Amino acid sequence: MASGKKKKYSKRLIIGWREWVTLPEFGGLQMKAKIDSGARTSSLHAFHIREMLIDGAPWVSFDIHPFQNNRHHAHACLAQVIDRRKVRSSNGKQEMRYVIESTLSLGGDSWPVEITLANRDEMGFRLLLGRTALRKRFLIHCGRSYLVSVPPASH
Template sequence: MVGRLRTPRKSRSQFTIGWREWVELPDLGAARMKAKIDTGARTSAVHAWKIEPFEKDGEKWLRFELHPNQKDNKFRIPCEAQVADERLVRSSNGQVSKRYVIRTRLKLGSRTWPIDLTLSRRDEMGFRMLLGRTALRGRTLIDAAASFLCGD
């Protein structure tokens, strides 16, 4: 017996987003940045420089800089965040690297929720932030033909 395709029902808490959206990271003081929505990626990632681990109250923390604007490395936001995890992540070119993971809030449109976010150099990538499926699961539906449905 061949299975029937099932269209998931949209819950009241879900909203539709495009394949790219403007997002904010309010806990990090980050200005708006363009994020690519990537359901092929499990984990979300943000472009971070000068990542330095340090200890604070017996916990592992990181100092780093965010460069939220594409093609602009002069505007920098100094940040500190507690390390939530360290994970092996396979990049789009197949390379596996160990990355720090922080837990921070994501603001997308009028909604805000916590996400896990890896810190990585995304110099060669077109977007300074990538939103993976774990951060979006159960909250959003994606219209692959649309952009900036949550505002621009």
């Protein structure tokens, strides 16, 4: 490896294959996220998705279950729609999904991330962070978890 590349990569924070992240625009909600470099797009578990117009722009209101294995605690969210895209899910099926943008905080850094809304009720993680959200920010240690985050006090 060229010395320039080694230096460039050595400045990146190493994160685990799962981490706790914060979504400040949704009331500072903390969620466990699966870090998935095999997925291009990030995906958030959402249900009761309702499209609406606010000042002529498309928005969605939706609910999320922020914690794994807990369908009792629901959190209401509102976000502007930035796109609708066909996304191929892990089971190979394509579906149209709303795309929103939200700030995401992890490892002391915050940045805007595009997130698709999907029913991930059957999936283990309520939030999947794809490689587009992670690009040029982190290196992933696939054998470790929670290298830069701790669970919220109430969880």
